[in-house]
Amino acid sequence: MTTANPQTNETVETIHEETVETNHDDHGHHxxxxxxxxxxxxxxxxxxxxxxxxxxxxxxxxxxxxMAMVIRAELFEPGLQLVEPxxxxxxxxxxxxxMVFGAVMPAFTGLANWLVPMMIGAPDMALPxxxxxxxxxxxxxxxxxxxxxxxxxxxxxxxxxxxxPLSTKYSGDSTALFVFAxxxxxxxxxxxxxxxxxxxxxxxxxxxxxxxMPLFVWTWLVTAFLLIAVMPVLAGAVTMxxxxxxFGTSFFDAAGGGDPVMFQHIFWFFGHPEVYIxxxxxxGIVSAIIPAFSRKxxxxxxxMVYAVASIAILSFVVWAHHMFTTGMPKVALLFxxxxxxLIAVPTGVKxxxxxxxxxxxSLSFEPPMLFAVAFVVLFTIGGFSGLMLAMTPADFxxxxxxxxxxxxxxxxxTGAIFSIMAAAYYWLPKWTGHMYSMTLAKWHFxxxxxxxxxxxxxxxxxxxxxxxxxxPDYNIQFAxxxxxxxxxxxxxxxxxxxFLALVIKCCRGGEKAPAKPWDGAEGLEWEIPSPAPYHxxxxxxEVK
Amino acid sequence: MTASTQSNKKLxxxxxxxxxxxxxxxxxxxxxxxxxxxxxxxxxxTATTAQAYDxxxxxxxxxxxxxxxxxxxxxxxWDFGPTTNVLEVHPGELVKTAxxxxxNASKRMIAxxxxxxxxxxxxxxxxKTECFCFQQQPVDGQSPADFPLVFFVDPQxxxxxxxxxxxxxLYDITEKTLGEALTGPQAQGVTP
Numbered sequence: 107m108t109t110a111n112p113q114t115n116e117t118v119e120t121i122h123e124e125t126v127e128t129n130h131d132d133h134g135h136h137x138x139x140x141x142x143x144x145x146x147x148x149x150x151x152x153x154x155x156x157x158x159x160x161x162x163x164x165x166x167x168x169x170x171x172x173m174a175m176v177i178r179a180e181l182f183e184p185g186l187q188l189v190e191p192x193x194x195x196x197x198x199x200x201x202x203x204x205m206v207f208g209a210v211m212p213a214f215t216g217l218a219n220w221l222v223p224m225m226i227g228a229p230d231m232a233l234p235x236x237x238x239x240x241x242x243x244x245x246x247x248x249x250x251x252x253x254x255x256x257x258x259x260x261x262x263x264x265x266x267x268x269x270x271p272l273s274t275k276y277s278g279d280s281t282a283l284f285v286f287a288x289x290x291x292x293x294x295x296x297x298x299x300x301x302x303x304x305x306x307x308x309x310x311x312x313x314x315x316x317x318x319m320p321l322f323v324w325t326w327l328v329t330a331f332l333l334i335a336v337m338p339v340l341a342g343a344v345t346m347x348x349x350x351x352x353f354g355t356s357f358f359d360a361a362g363g364g365d366p367v368m369f370q371h372i373f374w375f376f377g378h379p380e381v382y383i384x385x386x387x388x389x390g391i392v393s394a395i396i397p398a399f400s401r402k403x404x405x406x407x408x409x410m411v412y413a414v415a416s417i418a419i420l421s422f423v424v425w426a427h428h429m430f431t432t433g434m435p436k437v438a439l440l441f442x443x444x445x446x447x448l449i450a451v452p453t454g455v456k457x458x459x460x461x462x463x464x465x466x467x468s469l470s471f472e473p474p475m476l477f478a479v480a481f482v483v484l485f486t487i488g489g490f491s492g493l494m495l496a497m498t499p500a501d502f503x504x505x506x507x508x509x510x511x512x513x514x515x516x517x518x519x520t521g522a523i524f525s526i527m528a529a530a531y532y533w534l535p536k537w538t539g540h541m542y543s544m545t546l547a548k549w550h551f552x553x554x555x556x557x558x559x560x561x562x563x564x565x566x567x568x569x570x571x572x573x574x575x576x577x578p579d580y581n582i583q584f585a586x587x588x589x590x591x592x593x594x595x596x597x598x599x600x601x602x603x604x605f606l607a608l609v610i611k612c613c614r615g616g617e618k619a620p621a622k623p624w625d626g627a628e629g630l631e632w633e634i635p636s637p638a639p640y641h642x643x644x645x646x647x648e649v650k
Numbered sequence: 651m652t653a654s655t656q657s658n659k660k661l662x663x664x665x666x667x668x669x670x671x672x673x674x675x676x677x678x679x680x681x682x683x684x685x686x687x688x689x690x691x692x693x694x695x696t697a698t699t700a701q702a703y704d705x706x707x708x709x710x711x712x713x714x715x716x717x718x719x720x721x722x723x724x725x726x727x728w729d730f731g732p733t734t735n736v737l738e739v740h741p742g743e744l745v746k747t748a749x750x751x752x753x754n755a756s757k758r759m760i761a762x763x764x765x766x767x768x769x770x771x772x773x774x775x776x777x778k779t780e781c782f783c784f785q786q787q788p789v790d791g792q793s794p795a796d797f798p799l800v801f802f803v804d805p806q807x808x809x810x811x812x813x814x815x816x817x818x819x820l821y822d823i824t825e826k827t828l829g830e831a832l833t834g835p836q837a838q839g840v841t842p
Contacts, residue, residue: 232658300665304658338669342676360764361821368683435692435771
C-alpha cells in the first residue's frame with residue numbers, strides 16, 4: 107500500500123472524500139443510518155438500496171406467484187370454472203410482466219447493488235443519487251400496471267410479448283398505462299445499468315484488474331451493456347404501440363402500410379438479449395458458490411469470461427428463432443437456427459466448467475450449494491429443450507405449446523430464480539449478520555426442487571401432445587397431466603412461504619454470523635465483518 | 651472537479667448517448683425493415699405501383715400455378731373473393747382476372763386491399779400492371795364491385811417455385827380516410 111504511486115493515492119483520497127460528502131447533507135458523519143421511514147426514501151447507500159430492491163423483488167415474486175396460482179387453479183380441470191377467459195388472459199400477461207420486470211430483474215439489480223461495490227472494494231456505487239431514483243420509480247411503475255387490473259375493461263391481456271395487432275387493435279384502454287409502466291421500468295433498468303458500468307469502470311480498488319474481478323461482477327458488467335443496448339429498443343416498441351393505438355400511426359397496421367410481423371422483429375430484437383439479461387448474473391452467482399463449497403478455485407476462469415461475452419454478442423443475432431413460423435425464407439431460417447445452436451457452445455463451456463470445478467472437490471451441501479447444483483442440472487434441462495426448439499422443423503410442432511412454457515420456466519424458475527435463492531442463502535449472513543435456520547432452508551430446498559419438477563416437467567409432454575399455451579380451457583385428454591401440474595404448482599407456491607419465513611427470521615435475529623461463514627468462500631466481501639457495516643471500504647483494500 | 655468525477659461524467663455521457671442511439675435505432679428499424687424486405691424480396695410484399703408489361707417472349711414450356719385467396723378484416727361486413735381460384739399461366743404471359751366484392755353494410759365504405767405472396771421469395775417475380783390494391787376502393791352500401799387484376803409472372807422466377815399463392819386482405823379504412831375520400835375527388839377503378 108505504501109509503495110503505491112502518488113496518483114493512486116490521490117484517487118483513493120478523492121473517493122474517500124466523496125463518500126463523506128455524499129452522506130454529508132442528510133446525516134453528517136454518523137456511521138449508522140438514521141431511523142424511520144425517511145432512511146429508506148432518502149437513502150443513497152448501496153446496501154440500503156440493494157435491500158429495497160430485494161424486498162421489492164420478493165413482493166413482486168409473491169404477487170406474480172399469486173397470479174400463477176390463479177392460472178393453475180383454472181387449468182386444474184378442463185372447462186371454464188373459476189375465472190372469465192378475459193381475466194385469465196390478464197393473469198398470463200401480468201404474471202409474465204411482473205416476473206420478468208418485477209421479480210427477476212430487480213432481484214439481480216438488488217444483488218448488484220449489495221455485492222458489486224463490496225466485491226471490487228468500492229465504498230459505494232458511483233452514482234448514489236441516481237441509484238435512489240432508479241429504485242424509487244420502480245414501485246410506481248408496478249402500481250400503474252397492477253392498478254390497471256382493477257379498472258373498467260381490465261388490464262393488459264395480450265400476453266407479455268404484446269404482439270401487434272393484439273396490443274394495437276384488440277386491446278383495452280389500459281394499454282396506455284401498460285406502455286407508461288414499461289417506460290418507467292425501462293428507465294429504471296437503464297439507470298441501474300449505467301450505475302453498474304460506471305462503478306465497475308471507475309471504482310475498482312487498486313490492484314483489482316479486469317481479469318481478477320469476480321465472475322458475478324463480470325456477468326453484471328456484460329448484462330449492463332445488454333440492458334443499455336436493448337431497453338431503449340423496447341421503449342421504442344411500446345411507443346410505437348402507443349401511437350398506433352391512440353394516435354393513428356400505422357407502424358404495425360397493414361391497412362396503413364405497416365407490418366405486424368415487423369413488431370415481432372423489433373420486440374424480439376429486445377426480447378432475446380433480455381433472456382440473457384435474466385440469466386447472465388445467475389451464471390455469476392453460481393460461479394461464486396460452486397467453488398466455495400467445492401473448496402477449489404473456479405475451473406477455467408478466463409474461459410468463463412469469454413463465454414459470457416460471446417453469449418452476449420450472439421444474443422443479438424438469434425432473435426428470429428422466436429418467429430420460425432412467420433413464413434421466413436429458408437436462408438433466414440437456417441441462419442437463425444445455426445446461430446441459436448451456436449449459443450450452446452459457450453453455454454456448454456460454462457456448464458462443463460462448473461462440473462469440472464466440483465470434480466474431485468471437497469464438496470459440502472449447505473443450502474446455497476444445493477440451489478447452485480440444482481441450478482446446474484435443471485438449467486441444463488432448460489438448455490436442452492431450448493436446443494430442441496432451435497431446430498426449425500421441430501419448432502413448427504412445439505411453437506406456442508406448453509413445451510415452450512416448460513422450456514422457459516426451466517431456464518427462468520430453476521435457472522434465474524434458483525440462482526437468486528442460492529445468492530440469498532449465500533450472502534444472507536453477510537447482509538443480516540445472522541445465520542439462518544439450516545433445517546428450514548433445507549426444507550425449502552427439497553420442497554421447491556421436487557415441486558418445481560412436478561410443476562414444469564410434465565408440461566413438456568403436454569406441449570408435445572399439442573396443448574396450446576395461454577388458453578384457459580383444454581381438450582379432455584390433457585386433464586390428468588394438468589391436474590398433476592397444478593398440484594406441483596400449488597406445492598411450489600406454498601414452499602416459497604418457507605423462504606419468506608426464513609428471511610424474516612434471519613433479519614430479526616439468530617446465531618451471530620462470522621465475517622466468513624463459509625470456509626471455502628473467496629472474495630473481498632468476506633473480509634469485512636458481518637453484518638457488513640453501513641460504510642465499507644471507505645479506504646480501498648489492496649488487491650494482490 | 652476531481653479526476654474521478656470527470657471520468658465518471660465522460661463515461662456517463664457515452665452511456666447516455668448509447669441509450670439515445672439505441673432508442674433511435676428502434677425506430678430506424680422500421681425503414682430498415684422495409685428496405686431489407688424490398689431488396690431481398692423476403693416478405694411476400696409486391697410492388698405498390700403498376701409495372702409496365704415488357705415481355706417479348708412467352709415461355710410456353712413452363713407452367714406456373716397461381717392460387718388466389720381472399721381475407722376480410724374481422725368484423726367488416728363485406729363479401730370478397732376471386733372469380734377464379736386457380737390459374738395456370740406461362741411466364742411472360744399477360745393474364746387478366748378479377749376479384750369481386752360486395753359491401754353488405756348499409757353505408758358507403760372505403761376498403762384497402764393488402765397483397766401478399768407466398769412463398770415470399772416469389773414476390774419480386776410477380777408483376778402487376780393493374781391492381782385494385784393500388785388504390786383505395788370506395789363502395790356504396792349494399793353494392794357489389796369488380797376488382798380487376800392484370801399481371802404477368804417474370805420468366806426469371808426461380809426453377810424450384812411451381813406455385814405462387816396471392817392473398818389479399820381487405821381492410822376497412824373508412825374512418826381513417828373519411829374526410830378526404832368522401833368530399834374530395836373519387837378514387838378511380840370502381841364502377842358498380
